[in-house]
Amino acid sequence: MISKYQEIISILEERFNFENQRKVTFPFFKIERTKLLMSLLNNPHKNDSFKIHIAGTNGKGSVCSNIETIFKSQGISTGMLTSPHLHEYTERIRINCNDISKRDFIETYRYVESKIESHEKKYGPTFTFFEIITAMAFVIFNKNKVKVQIIETGLGGTFDSTNVIHSDLSVITPISYDHQSVLGNSIKSIAENKAGIIKKGGKTILSNQSKSAYRVIEKKASELKSEIRKVEWEVIKKPTLNKSKMTAKIKLDNEIFEINTNSIGAHQIDNLATAIKTVREYPSEKINKSIIEQGIRKNRWPLRGQLITLQLKKSKRILFIDGSHNEAGFINLDNTINKYFPGKHNFIIGMNIGHRITSIKKLLVNSAKNIVISQSKHPKSISTKSIQKSLNNCNLTLSLSTSMEDALRISIEQSENNDIIICTGSLFAVAEISLEARKRYGYK
DSSP states (O other): OHHHHHHHHHHHHTSOOGGGOSSOOSOOOOHHHHHHHHHHTTOTTOSSSEEEEEEOSSSHHHHHHHHHHHHHHHTOOEEEEOSOOSSOGGGGEEETTEEOOHHHHHHHHHHHHHHHHHHHHHHOSOOOHHHHHHHHHHHHHHHHTOSEEEEEOSSSSTTOGGGGSOOSEEEEOOOOSOOHHHHOSSHHHHHHHHGGGOOTTOEEEEOOOOHHHHHHHHHHHHHTTOEEEEOOEEEEEEEEEETTEEEEEEEETTEEEEEEESSOSTHHHHHHHHHHHHHTTOSSSOOOHHHHHHHHHHOOOTTEEEEEEEEOSSOEEEEEEEOOOSHHHHHHHHHHHHHHSOSOEEEEEOOBTTSOGGGGHHHHHHHEEEEEEOOOSSTTBOOHHHHHHHHGGGOOOEEEOSSHHHHHHHHHHHSOTTOEEEEESOHHHHHHHHHHHHHHTOBO
């Protein structure tokens, strides 16, 4: 089973994959190609399930995951597609809060392959890695007859492969700078692309946005006669830390919700409010407050504001792992550290091409005591020397490591009992740190 699964992963990775490409020449932003793929598969994206489509710069995955666990608490079946994965490709497609099995992955890929084989023999390799994964998700959702589909865009919105669906709800999380080489160098151009998921006559759930992003989204929604439902909430009880969880009370639509979440950071409240607003628009069943609170409490979306305790032989370290990788993410992380972990801390950072190293400088100057720079195994990871060069003029204490495993070892040696180690820079980097921490030390 494992060898067959790895064989299929190798075949998939031979296709164009934007996530792994350092230089992009393939015209991957082609929605017509995804439509062709769907037609070859007898249009698995067209069915009666309730479809929620999520775009935005930060918070998409957290919103998707909380929507998923809330629906599960209500007993409503779900299929969810997110990206990227942290450790296994099967993480990208979930049924009822569970990753699909490797057997399901293999069988579904083979089914898709059989349907596109004659076309690709005639015209050559046509479809991208992400397009195939997206198609596999729709096939699996159909097979499991899920009532609700939760679909996260891969990149942007208008031309993203997932935008073949006609969603019932379009959800747009906060928009900021990221992937400018593809989406453009202004908030206006980025917002225009992400607003492409808005559907005619549908509803649009809108998280807190900058004025420039809101103007773009409002214009698009107006053109398509899509009703905007703004996520407006207020804090009733300020977020506080309770061991490894964050608790708070918020008021949303004249109702007070008790928040108890594993994801730490004030910005996570906006993600949770967006998830609440979204599930309340589900027309088939009313989801009451206690179910919503239960779904949030049970949610586990790792490496987004996650606290992990490492028990060493005679001491312990506390890892705060957050996969921030762009300017807005680092601002949120800076605010979180100032609020919950004031002072100077040890850092482990690793970053990917497409993410500006300069965007992390302010965070490190404000909060870093010792910084270990590392490079993940991801094909687009930035070398340690390149990161060091960009940070050399910041008067920071820098160490270079040979791997994420080595980075964790160095940071533990540089720190003392009960010290906090902040791990950030890219999801791929912190995923490797988390895996090593679990393997070497175990964590609670």
